[in-house]
Amino acid sequence: MxxxxxxDKMACMGSGLCxxxxPRLFRLAKDGRGEVLVRELTDPRDIESAQDVAECCPGGAVLLDTP
Structure with a gap:
Protein backbone atom coordinates (compact mmCIF):
# COMPACT_ATOMS: atom_id res chain seq x y z
CA MET A 1 0.00 0.00 0.00
CA ASP A 8 0.09 22.46 -2.95
CA LYS A 9 2.16 25.13 -4.73
CA MET A 10 -0.59 27.73 -4.30
CA ALA A 11 -0.67 27.25 -0.52
CA CYS A 12 3.11 26.95 -0.06
CA MET A 13 4.65 29.97 1.68
CA GLY A 14 8.24 28.93 0.91
CA SER A 15 9.28 28.68 4.56
CA GLY A 16 11.55 25.69 3.82
CA LEU A 17 10.30 23.86 6.89
CA CYS A 18 9.48 20.71 4.89
CA PRO A 23 15.28 16.50 3.26
CA ARG A 24 14.91 12.99 1.84
CA LEU A 25 11.28 13.68 0.98
CA PHE A 26 11.29 17.43 0.25
CA ARG A 27 13.44 20.18 -1.22
CA LEU A 28 12.96 23.79 -2.19
CA ALA A 29 12.38 24.23 -5.90
CA LYS A 30 13.89 27.02 -7.97
CA ASP A 31 10.78 29.12 -7.33
CA GLY A 32 11.46 28.91 -3.57
CA ARG A 33 8.50 26.68 -2.82
CA GLY A 34 8.49 23.17 -1.41
CA GLU A 35 8.76 20.24 -3.78
CA VAL A 36 8.21 16.53 -3.16
CA LEU A 37 11.09 14.18 -3.95
CA VAL A 38 9.19 10.95 -3.23
CA ARG A 39 5.60 11.02 -4.48
CA GLU A 40 4.50 7.59 -3.25
CA LEU A 41 5.40 6.66 0.33
CA THR A 42 5.56 3.03 1.41
CA ASP A 43 7.81 3.09 4.48
CA PRO A 44 5.73 3.69 7.64
CA ARG A 45 8.53 5.87 9.05
CA ASP A 46 8.41 8.12 5.98
CA ILE A 47 4.63 8.34 6.23
CA GLU A 48 4.87 9.32 9.89
CA SER A 49 7.57 11.91 9.13
CA ALA A 50 5.53 13.37 6.27
CA GLN A 51 2.51 13.61 8.58
CA ASP A 52 4.66 15.51 11.08
CA VAL A 53 5.76 17.89 8.34
CA ALA A 54 2.16 18.36 7.19
CA GLU A 55 1.10 19.26 10.73
CA CYS A 56 3.90 21.85 11.02
CA CYS A 57 3.62 23.40 7.55
CA PRO A 58 2.64 27.06 8.08
CA GLY A 59 0.71 27.20 4.79
CA GLY A 60 -0.90 23.78 5.14
CA ALA A 61 0.64 22.93 1.77
CA VAL A 62 1.94 19.43 2.51
CA LEU A 63 -0.76 16.90 1.65
CA LEU A 64 -0.92 13.16 2.26
CA ASP A 65 -3.73 11.01 0.93
CA THR A 66 -4.03 8.66 3.89
CA PRO A 67 -6.75 6.02 4.10
Missing part, protein backbone atom coordinates in the same frame (compact mmCIF):
# COMPACT_ATOMS: atom_id res chain seq x y z
CA UNK A 2 1.28 3.47 -0.87
CA UNK A 3 0.47 6.91 0.45
CA UNK A 4 0.59 9.73 -2.11
CA UNK A 5 2.48 12.85 -1.02
CA UNK A 6 2.30 16.29 -2.63
CA UNK A 7 2.81 19.99 -2.03
CA UNK A 19 13.00 20.46 3.44
CA UNK A 20 14.57 21.20 6.82
CA UNK A 21 12.46 18.60 8.63
CA UNK A 22 12.76 15.81 6.05
Missing amino acids: TTPLKV AAMH
